[in-house]
Amino acid sequence: MATPTEGTPSHFIRNIVIEDLQQNKNASRVHTRFPPEPNGYLHIGHAKSICLNFGLAGEFGGLCNLRFDDTNPSKEDVEYVESIKEDVRWLGFDWGDREYFASDYFAQLYQFAIQLIKAGKAYVCDLNADQIREYRGTLTEPGKNSPYRERSVEENLDLFERMKVGEFPDGARTLRAKIDMASPNLNMRDPVMYRILHATHHRTGDEWCVYPTYDFAHGQSDSIEGITHSICTLEFEDHRPLYDWFLEQLNIHHPQQIEFARLNLTFTALSKRKLLQLVQQGHVGGWDDPRMPTLAGFRRRGYTPEAIRTFCERIGVAKRNSTVDIAMLEHCLREDLNKRAPRVMAVLRPLKVVIDNYPEGQIEELDAVNNPEDPSMGTRKVSFSREIYIEQDDFREEPPKGFFRLSPGHEVRLRYAYIVKCTGVVKDSQTGEIKEIHCTYDPETKSGSSQSSRKVKATIHWLSAAHAVSAEVRLYDQLFIKEDPDDAPQGLDWTANLNSHSLERLTDCRVEPFLTNAKAGERYQFERLGYFCVDSVDSSPGYMVFNRAVTLRDTWAKVERSGRRR
RNA sequence: UGGGCGGUCGCCAAGCGGUAAGGCCCCGGACUUUGGAUCCGGUAUCGAAGGUUCGAAUCCUUCCCGCCCAGCCA
Numbered sequence: 001m002a003t004p005t006e007g008t009p010s011h012f013i014r015n016i017v018i019e020d021l022q023q024n025k026n027a028s029r030v031h032t033r034f035p036p037e038p039n040g041y042l043h044i045g046h047a048k049s050i051c052l053n054f055g056l057a058g059e060f061g062g063l064c065n066l067r068f069d070d071t072n073p074s075k076e077d078v079e080y081v082e083s084i085k086e087d088v089r090w091l092g093f094d095w096g097d098r099e100y101f102a103s104d105y106f107a108q109l110y111q112f113a114i115q116l117i118k119a120g121k122a123y124v125c126d127l128n129a130d131q132i133r134e135y136r137g138t139l140t141e142p143g144k145n146s147p148y149r150e151r152s153v154e155e156n157l158d159l160f161e162r163m164k165v166g167e168f169p170d171g172a173r174t175l176r177a178k179i180d181m182a183s184p185n186l187n188m189r190d191p192v193m194y195r196i197l198h199a200t201h202h203r204t205g206d207e208w209c210v211y212p213t214y215d216f217a218h219g220q221s222d223s224i225e226g227i228t229h230s231i232c233t234l235e236f237e238d239h240r241p242l243y244d245w246f247l248e249q250l251n252i253h254h255p256q257q258i259e260f261a262r263l264n265l266t267f268t269a270l271s272k273r274k275l276l277q278l279v280q281q282g283h284v285g286g287w288d289d290p291r292m293p294t295l296a297g298f299r300r301r302g303y304t305p306e307a308i309r310t311f312c313e314r315i316g317v318a319k320r321n322s323t324v325d326i327a328m329l330e331h332c333l334r335e336d337l338n339k340r341a342p343r344v345m346a347v348l349r350p351l352k353v354v355i356d357n358y359p360e361g362q363i364e365e366l367d368a369v370n371n372p373e374d375p376s377m378g379t380r381k382v383s384f385s386r387e388i389y390i391e392q393d394d395f396r397e398e399p400p401k402g403f404f405r406l407s408p409g410h411e412v413r414l415r416y417a418y419i420v421k422c423t424g425v426v427k428d429s430q431t432g433e434i435k436e437i438h439c440t441y442d443p444e445t446k447s448g449s450s451q452s453s454r455k456v457k458a459t460i461h462w463l464s465a466a467h468a469v470s471a472e473v474r475l476y477d478q479l480f481i482k483e484d485p486d487d488a489p490q491g492l493d494w495t496a497n498l499n500s501h502s503l504e505r506l507t508d509c510r511v512e513p514f515l516t517n518a519k520a521g522e523r524y525q526f527e528r529l530g531y532f533c534v535d536s537v538d539s540s541p542g543y544m545v546f547n548r549a550v551t552l553r554d555t556w557a558k559v560e561r562s563g564r565r566r
Numbered sequence: 567u568g569g570g571c572g573g574u575c576g577c578c579a580a581g582c583g584g585u586a587a588g589g590c591c592c593c594g595g596a597c598u599u600u601g602g603a604u605c606c607g608g609u610a611u612c613g614a615a616g617g618u619u620c621g622a623a624u625c626c627u628u629c630c631c632g633c634c635c636a637g638c639c640a
Contacts (some may be wrong), residue, residue: 036640129637141567213640234570236634259571315590325576325577328591331590339603417599447599455599458601460600
């Protein structure tokens with residue numbers, strides 16, 4: 001028997017699995033499944049479920065199936081099937097040859113239904129949707145039996161067969177389980193098992209005119225696949241008695257359904273309905289817009305699968321409704337990229353600096369460290385010359401208290417180069433806008449030289465004006481201005497909380513020339529700025545486009561912000 | 567007012583009768599050629615009230631608050 005992995009944070013579901021294993025339940029087998037409906041792209045909430053299901057199977061020597069819950073042809077599409085497979089694979093999980101579809105079981109499910117009809121446990125009901133609702137009763141009042149509840153087995157069989165071949169229009173009849181119209185659990189008040197839908201299914205085409213509901217399809221699919229632990233979210237807790245009922249009546253393998261709380265994130269919408277709306281109404285560029293909480297969006301943004309997996313492990317699994325701080329996710333990304341991303345210098349908003357005492361025409365090739373966290377990543381050369389660009393933010397004509405960067409009369413270190421002192425500012429005579437600044441450098445302070453140990457308060461990044469390459473950089477902020485997107489002013493809906501500044505395109509940036517060879521999806525740390533990723537859609541060797549995945553922690557920005565508040 | 571499930575630090579989350587883990591955020595400080603990283607240090611008595619017990623976040627009772635369910639969606 002597989003033993004628990006040391007150091008893996010435990011949670012109640014993992015504990016159940018461990019206990020089952022100890023008691024030799026299911027012949028010590030662990031078999032889970034990830035069951036997405038192919039009606040949208042996978043998002044970070046699904047990642048929690050994927051990591052849970054594949055993680056448990058992986059840890060205990062079990063298996064996890066990928067099963068598409070495709071019982072509603074009117075909402076589903078192959079585009080989603082393909083994206084889901086790509087995203088699960090990208091996250092780092094492998095379902096081997098166990099790629100299943102609920103629609104693979106339509107014939108079997110149909111036989112199960114007939115079995116229940118024959119046992120007097122299911123009947124064809126002629127009530128329409130409105131009538132079924134009326135007969136169902138309310139939360140506090142019991143329902144009434146359908147007038148069609150006592151049809152003979154023969155009639156039920158005949159009717160169900162005719163439903164299947166398409167003799168009746170959509171909605172004309174349903175097949176219902178005969179349970180208890182007075183049950184305090186509404187799901188047990190003769191739930192619908194099959195509905196008539198003359199729709200073309202993305203896999204079975206027009207073969208079927210009836211489709212099983214989730215309740216009738218899910219548990220039986222789990223059973224057919226030999227699933228041991230059927231993990232789902234909290235809203236299905238009320239369905240568990242029904243899940244169990246079908247399996248018991250059918251007397252087939254009975255997986256255990258276990259529910260956990262779905263993920264919520266601050267400043268993020270995670271319902272499929274909302275995400276679909278964001279895409280369809282053009283609030284974002286598509287399912288893979290880097291601002292989207294979809295796996296495709298995170299991937300394009302520059303997130304690593306490792307960071308997302310670590311995040312899913314750290315947030316834990318429990319039954320309490322909760323909303324995780326988005327800062328937790330960002331932290332996981334920084335932590336991962338800090339170790340792996342090569343550093344490089346980039347200037348997002350260039351400000352020209354002329355070093356007056358540096359020889360005109362002279363170029364020095366300076367050594368720059370690729371990753372101080374990992375010496376094995378080596379060094380590279382950066383060109384230094386008389387005219388350079390620095391970040392506009394790194395110069396203040398009138399520095400506020402605590403500003404350590406460049407200002408008139410003050411010194412800063414140019415990373416990997418020299419200490420320079422600001423000697424003058426050139427402004428546009430009309431607008432007063434700063435056009436360029438002048439400095440002198442101290443030749444004794446070259447990085448790495450014996451005299452280089454002089455201390456200055458700050459080090460800033462820079463790029464040689466003649467060597468730097470132009471690029472576009474896209475800065476992203478939260479898609480919503482409110483921690484809870486649903487917290488909208490009265491009368492307005494969640495779209496009122498959309499952040500109109502969630503995307504900022506900077507088209508006059510400079511980067512180190514070797515970045516021209518960077519490939520789509522590669523991630524770099526732009527020193528002092530954040531982690532950036534080569535955009536996989538719009539970037540090309542002739543026109544580089546970088547997405548900011550996440551900023552670096554910025555204590556100066558924090559100080560400035562709190563200063564402004566005072 | 568029916569049923570189901572929850573309520574432990576600002577946000578997640580361990581704990582399962584023996585005297586409150588950890589992570590994120592935040593605040594100090596050390597170090598630093600990224601105001602990055604790293605390293606130290608700081609912050610809860612467990613929804614409330616009773617009760618059982620030598621001892622309770624953990625057991626019992628009552629109460630309060632939150633979420634889910636009246637799709638032929640999943």
